[in-house]
Amino acid sequence: MTTFRRFKDAGTLFYNSEGSDGLSSSASKSRFLPRQSALGLSDCELAAYITSIRSLLQHHILHGLKRFRVSIVIGMITTIMLVLTVPVVVALWITQTRLRRAKLPYPPGPPAEPLLGHLRALPRTYDRGVYRRLADTYGGIVYLHVLGKPTVIINSEKIAIDLLEKRGVIYSDRPSFPLYDMIGWGDTLTFLPYGHNFLKTRKLIQDQLTRKKCIIFEDIQLAQRRILLQNLLTSPEQFSFHAKRFVVAVVLEITYGRKITSDDDQFLKDAEAFDKIVAQEPGSLSLRKASVLLTLSIVESTTTTESQRTVQEAKEYGISVVQDDLASGNARPSFCSLGLEELSREQQNSEEEIGRIKVSAFQLYAAGAETTWSAILTFFFAMVLHPDIQRKSQRELDEVLGHGTFPNYEDRDSLPYLTCVIYEVLRLDAPIVLRHHGMNGIFTGGIQSSHWVNLQILRLYLGMFTRLSSASGVPHRVMEDDVYEGMFIPKGSTIISNIRHMLTNEDVYHDPFTFCPERFLPKPDGYGEPLPDAVFGFGRRICPGRWLALSGLWVSVASVLAMFDIKPIQDDQGVDVLPKLEFHDSLTR
Numbered sequence: 387m388t389t390f391r392r393f394k395d396a397g398t399l400f401y402n403s404e405g406s407d408g409l410s411s412s413a414s415k416s417r418f419l420p421r422q423s424a425l426g427l428s429d430c431e432l433a434a435y436i437t438s439i440r441s442l443l444q445h446h447i448l449h450g451l452k453r454f455r456v457s458i459v460i461g462m463i464t465t466i467m468l469v470l471t472v473p474v475v476v477a478l479w480i481t482q483t484r485l486r487r488a489k490l491p492y493p494p495g496p497p498a499e500p501l502l503g504h505l506r507a508l509p510r511t512y513d514r515g516v517y518r519r520l521a522d523t524y525g526g527i528v529y530l531h532v533l534g535k536p537t538v539i540i541n542s543e544k545i546a547i548d549l550l551e552k553r554g555v556i557y558s559d560r561p562s563f564p565l566y567d568m569i570g571w572g573d574t575l576t577f578l579p580y581g582h583n584f585l586k587t588r589k590l591i592q593d594q595l596t597r598k599k600c601i602i603f604e605d606i607q608l609a610q611r612r613i614l615l616q617n618l619l620t621s622p623e624q625f626s627f628h629a630k631r632f633v634v635a636v637v638l639e640i641t642y643g644r645k646i647t648s649d650d651d652q653f654l655k656d657a658e659a660f661d662k663i664v665a666q667e668p669g670s671l672s673l674r675k676a677s678v679l680l681t682l683s684i685v686e687s688t689t690t691t692e693s694q695r696t697v698q699e700a701k702e703y704g705i706s707v708v709q710d711d712l713a714s715g716n717a718r719p720s721f722c723s724l725g726l727e728e729l730s731r732e733q734q735n736s737e738e739e740i741g742r743i744k745v746s747a748f749q750l751y752a753a754g755a756e757t758t759w760s761a762i763l764t765f766f767f768a769m770v771l772h773p774d775i776q777r778k779s780q781r782e783l784d785e786v787l788g789h790g791t792f793p794n795y796e797d798r799d800s801l802p803y804l805t806c807v808i809y810e811v812l813r814l815d816a817p818i819v820l821r822h823h824g825m826n827g828i829f830t831g832g833i834q835s836s837h838w839v840n841l842q843i844l845r846l847y848l849g850m851f852t853r854l855s856s857a858s859g860v861p862h863r864v865m866e867d868d869v870y871e872g873m874f875i876p877k878g879s880t881i882i883s884n885i886r887h888m889l890t891n892e893d894v895y896h897d898p899f900t901f902c903p904e905r906f907l908p909k910p911d912g913y914g915e916p917l918p919d920a921v922f923g924f925g926r927r928i929c930p931g932r933w934l935a936l937s938g939l940w941v942s943v944a945s946v947l948a949m950f951d952i953k954p955i956q957d958d959q960g961v962d963v964l965p966k967l968e969f970h971d972s973l974t975r
C-alpha cells in the first residue's frame with residue numbers, strides 16, 4: 387500500500403513505498419528526504435499536483451459539508467418529530483396498557499362462565515323483555531360476552547349520547563353483517579364500516595336529505611297522498627297495501643324521478659321482489675332454521691345467490707333508467723339525476739363515483755320505504771285502539787282547517803296534537819328494533835360462514851342472540867379501547883342501543899306503555915316529556931332520512947285523519963273485532 391503524508395514542520399511530502407509511515411527510525415528519515423519525489427516529478431510539477439489534489443479535496447469536503455448540513459437539518463426535523471410524537475404514542479400505549487393492566491371493571495352484567503361467557507346466562511326462548519330486565523338489574527350500560535366476543539348494551543339515552551355522539555369518532559363503525567353481505571347489501575351505507583367510503587357515501591346521501599332540501603320533496607308527497615286517499619276510499623280493507631304504495635312511490639320518485647302511475651310499473655315490481663328478500667332473509671329465518679341452513683351452507687349456495695341477483699338487478703335497473711333519461715334529455719330532477727349531472731359537471735364520473743350513486747339510490751329505497759310504512763301501519767292500529775285520541779286529533783284538524791279541508795305542510799305548526807300522535811306512534815312502537823339485528827350480531831367478529839368449525843361456533847351464538855335482540859337499533863362498533871365513567875369498553879365491542887328501553891323508560895316517560903300523545907305537549911296542557919329522538923339512532927350514524935320520514939308520516943297521517951274515521955271491522959253480530967298487534971321482525975318491524 388502507498389500513502390501520501392504531509393508533515394507540518396517540514397512542509398514537505400514524503401512518498402513512502404515501503405508500506406511503513408517512513409518515520410519509524412531516524413535512518414529511514416534521512417534516507418528518504420527527497421529533493422525530487424519518488425514519482426519522478428519536479429518541484430514545480432509536484433506543487434501543481436498538490437494544488438490540484440488540494441482543490442479536489444476542498445471541493446469534496448465543501449460538497450460533503452453541504453450534504454452534511456442538509457442531513458443535519460433533516461435529522462433535526464426528524465428528531466423533533468420523534469421527540470414530539472414518540473411520547474404521545476408511548477403515552478397512548480402506556481395508557482392503553484394501564485387501562486388493561488389496571489383491570490378497570492367492565493360495565494356491569496350478569497355473571498359469566500369461563501369460555502362460554504354469558505351464553506348460558508341468557509334465557510333460552512325468545513323473550514322481548516330480556517333487555518328490560520337487564521336494564522332494570524344492571525342499569526344504563528351492560529356488558530356481555532359470548533365466547534370472548536364483547537357486547538355493550540346501552541339502555542340510557544344520556545349514555546348513548548355520551549358515547550355514540552360525543553365520542554362518535556371511535557363509536558361509528560359497524561360490526562360485520564355476513565348475512566347482509568350475502569344478499570347483496572354489504573355495500574349500502576347502513577352496513578359500511580367507518581372509513582373513507584362510508585364518509586363519502588354518507589355525505590352524498592345526507593346532503594340530499596337535509597331538513598331544508600326535504601321541502602323540495604313536499605310536492606311529490608302531496609301528489610302521492612291524493613292517490614293514497616283515493617285508494618283508501620276505493621278499497622279501505624287494503625289499507626296496508628295502499629300505505630306501502632304511498633311510501634314506495636314517494637321514495638322512488640325522489641330517488642329516480644320516476645312517477646309511479648300504474649301498479650305494473652317495473653320499479654314497483656322490483657321493490658316488491660326486493661321486499662320479499664328482505665322479509666324472507668335473513669329477517670324471517672327462524673334462528674334454528676338459520677343455524678341449520680348455515681351449518682349446511684345452504685344459504686350461501688342457493689338462496690343467497692338468487693337474492694344477490696335480484697338486489698343487483700334492482701340496483702342496475704334504477705340507475706340505467708335515469709342514465710337513459712339523461713341521455714335523451716327527459717330526466718326529471720332526482721337524487722340520481724342530480725348526482726350524475728354533478729359528477730359529469732365536475733368531470734368526476736369515474737366508475738367508482740357512479741357506483742356510489744347507484745348503491746346510495748338503492749339504499750334510499752331500502753332504508754326509507756319499510757320504516758315509514760311500518761310507522762303508518764302502527765298509526766292505523768293505534769287509531770283503532772284509541773278512538774278518543776283519533777277524535778281529539780280530528781277535532782284539532784277541524785278547528786284549525788275547517789271541516790273537509792286537506793291539511794298542507796304550512797299547517798304543521800298549527801296542529802301540535804297531531805304531531806304528538808305521530809311522535810307517540812314512533813315512541814311506543816319504533817319501526818327499527820331489529821330483533822334480527824341482534825341475530826346478525828352473531829355473525830360479527832369475522833366469523834366466516836364457509837368454515838365448518840366456525841359454523842359450529844355460530845350455532846352456539848345463535849342460542850344467545852335469538853333472545854338478546856328485541857330492542858336494538860342498528861348496532862355500532864367501537865374502534866378503540868375506551869373508558870366510560872371508570873368502566874372499560876374493549877376495542878371491537880358491538881354496541882347495541884336499547885332504543886326500546888330508552889323510549890319506555892319509566893324515569894323519563896310516565897306510564898310508558900300507554901299510548902298518550904299529550905305526554906309531549908308542554909305543561910300545563912301536557913306532561914312536557916322529551917320527544918323520542920332516539921328512534922332515529924345516534925351520532926354519525928343517525929338516520930339521514932329522518933326529515934323525509936317525518937314529513938311523509940305527517941302528510942299521510944294528517945290527510946287520513948282529515949278524510950276518514952278509522953274503525954275496527956265488525957263480526958256478524960255487529961261487534962267490533964279489535965286487531966291484535968303482532969310485529970313481523972324483518973329488517974324493519
Ligand code: HEM
Nearest residue numbers: 575576750753754757758859860922923924927929931935
Ligand atoms: C320512521 C322512519 C325511520 C326510522 C324510524 C329510521 C330509523 C333509523 C335508525 C334507527 C337507523 C340506525 C341509526 C344508528 O345506527 O344509530 C337508521 C339508519 C339509516 N336510515 Fe333511517 N329511519 C327511518 C326512515 C328513513 C328514510 C325515509 C330514509 C331514506 C330515504 C332512511 C335512511 C337511512 C339510512 C341511509 C341509514 C343508514 C345510516 C348510516 O349507517 O350511516 N331512513 N334509520
